[in-house]
Amino acid sequence: MQRRRFLSLTTAGAATAVAMPTLSACGSDSGSDGNVLKVVAADYGDSAENTSQKYWDKLARAFEAKHSGITVDVKVYSWTEVDKKVADMVKGGDSPDIAQIGAYADYAAAGKLYRADQMLSIPTQAAFISSIAQAGEVSRVLYGLPFVSSARLLFYNKKLFDEAGISSAPESWADLKDAAQALKSAGVKIPYGLPLGPEESQAEALIWMLSGGGGYTDSNGSYTIDSTANIETFEWLRDELVGADLTGPRSPARTNRQDVFNAFTRGEVGMLNGHPTLMQQASGHDIDYATAPLPGRTGKSTSTMGVADWLMAFKANGRRKQIGEFLDFVYQEKNVLDFADQYDLLPVTTAVSATMRHEQEHKKLWRFLDQMDRAQFYPADKTSWAGISQMVKEKIGSTVTKGGDPASVLGEIQRAADAMETANS
Structure with missing residues (x-):
């Protein structure tokens, strides 16, 4: 949800x-x-x-x-x-x-x-x-x-894909970048919608963490926000998508999920991560869309966000x-x-x-x-999660802006998480 x-x-x-x-x-x-x-x-x-x-x-x-x-x-x-x-x-x-x-x-x-x-x-x-x-x-x-x-699944606009000459949904990050570049060349306003604004950026962040082999916590439930996998994920987003001007004219740090959903229903977005209710919204605006498993670092992601x-x-x-x-x-x-x-x-x-x-x-x-x-x-079972989720909403978008420092931002959130866990123990 x-x-x-x-x-x-x-x-x-x-x-x-x-x-x-x-x-x-x-x-x-x-x-x-x-x-x-x-x-x-x-x-x-x-x-x-x-x-x-x-x-x-x-x-x-x-x-x-x-x-x-x-x-x-x-x-x-x-x-x-x-x-x-x-x-x-x-x-x-x-x-x-x-x-x-x-x-x-x-x-x-x-x-x-x-x-x-x-x-x-x-x-x-x-x-x-x-x-x-x-x-x-x-x-x-x-x-x-x-x-x-x-x-969550990857949603894509079939009409825009056809016009850009893309024959299938991307399965890896490299595929996704190639598709985004093709969509941009075809004149698509937002090749990939990346909502890292304050509405629900903790969700988009987790989707990308998981597809990069990371996550908010490890199998023991300990916070791993500043893991190498997570840092590399946001560096890739910063350099390969945002830095390549493949996420549209607006900064992802100021883009909310509903903003991207609304743009998708207007036919302005080539691809985005979405939940089931987007199907109803897209169909209501006569958008011919399809869904696919989330692309991962080197192939289809082995997990998704629930x-x-x-x-x-x-x-x-x-x-x-x-x-x-x-x-x-x-x-x-x-x-x-x-x-x-x-x-x-x-x-x-x-x-x-x-x-x-x-x-x-x-x-x-x-x-x-x-x-x-x-x-x-x-990690909703953690009493610290509400505070950490809010911190992610406020700060995660800055990791992908020009000059953004994922290691520094994720490290700051990790230290706050550790402090909250210690205080609650």
């Missing part, structure tokens, strides 16, 4: 905040604050027409119809503000009962969240895809409940039983499928994943589903 956002429209970053309370199916409050669930969720839509508020309103009414003693009050906010909204609520002593946001580890470490086994029925706990659920664990205990997921967005339940209001009943309803197969289907995202339960794999109407998502087995996620 800027999710990401992988997805998110994390992953997707809605442009307009929506904050409408859900309507009760009973027409009024149940009369007992103890039975009013406060839910805060992120918006995956990009307009009032497809806002996630509509999904949550419908879900809440359906739940209330079967649980007459519980009212669900949902407020949906854009991805640009939802994390801060929840943080402010918690700090101000007005915690939601359930939040659907991008990070859970800080709240879990502070003892503010219920464990999954304190809320969910055994069938619901067992339904999650294990690799995604593991990304929601702190010290092997599940606190962050995966809500939706996504993986993103999950999280549901978490706060202890503050003591509504464990009601929370559990609602979350069991949220994770019913029909409801999981409805949300994933609406936004072209990937499900987090094995049953819905299997359903998508066997239905032709979801064929366009199969390639993304296939990627999940080798997807690597953000």
Whole structure:
């Protein structure tokens, strides 16, 4: 999921905040604050027409119809503000009962969240895809409940490729540079879209780290931000793509993901890394596109970035039983499928994943589903990750500008990460 956002429209970053309370199916409050669930969720839509508020309103009414003693009050906010909204609520002593946001580890470490086994029925706990659920664990205990997921693939404009004489998708970095040069020669405004601006550059950075054989952490979970592989990756981007004027007229450090997505839907971008929701946006603008595995340093990348967005339940209001009943309803197969289907995202339960794999109407998502087995996620289980992610957003773009120093910037982020880990240990 800027999710990401992988997805998110994390992953997707809605442009307009929506904050409408859900309507009760009973027409009024149940009369007992103890039975009013406060839910805060992120918006995956990009307009009032497809806002996630509509999904949550419908879900809440359906739940209330079967649980007459519980009212669900949902407020949906854009991805640009939802994390801060929840943080402010918690700090101000007005915690939601359930939040659907991008990070859970800080709240879990502070003892503010219920464990999954304190809320969910055994069938619901067992339904999650294990690799995604593991990304929601702190010290092997599940606190962050995966809500939706996504993986990343290379998207390319087939018409622009044909006009540039490119017969197939690039498989290596050298192929990608050759294709970008051909697109530039054919007059394409943005041969390769490289969004390293503050919206979700931590995602684009990880995609490139993985394709270069690196990542944010090693197999033991230790930060390896300033590894040789990562430094060489950003040096290549600086010299071979940005330095060769193959990423368009705007500096990648000031280019956000949605900027590049919007340009792709206008037919101005030859190639970019994208998540499943870009398919819907591109198709809506009649862009003839295709997807391919991510190019790697010397061939197809052996891994891709996976993103999950999280549901978490706060202890503050003591509504464990009601929370559990609602979350069991949220994770019913029909409801999981409805949300994933609406936004072209990937499900987090094995049953819905299997359903998508066997239905032709979801064929366009199969390639993304296939990627999940080798997807690597953000180190969201680390309480330091929120701070490090923000630091990456602020600084990573400078590594690829003229005169940029990847070793220095990555070293600075690494030292901050080490300091945070030491302080938290």
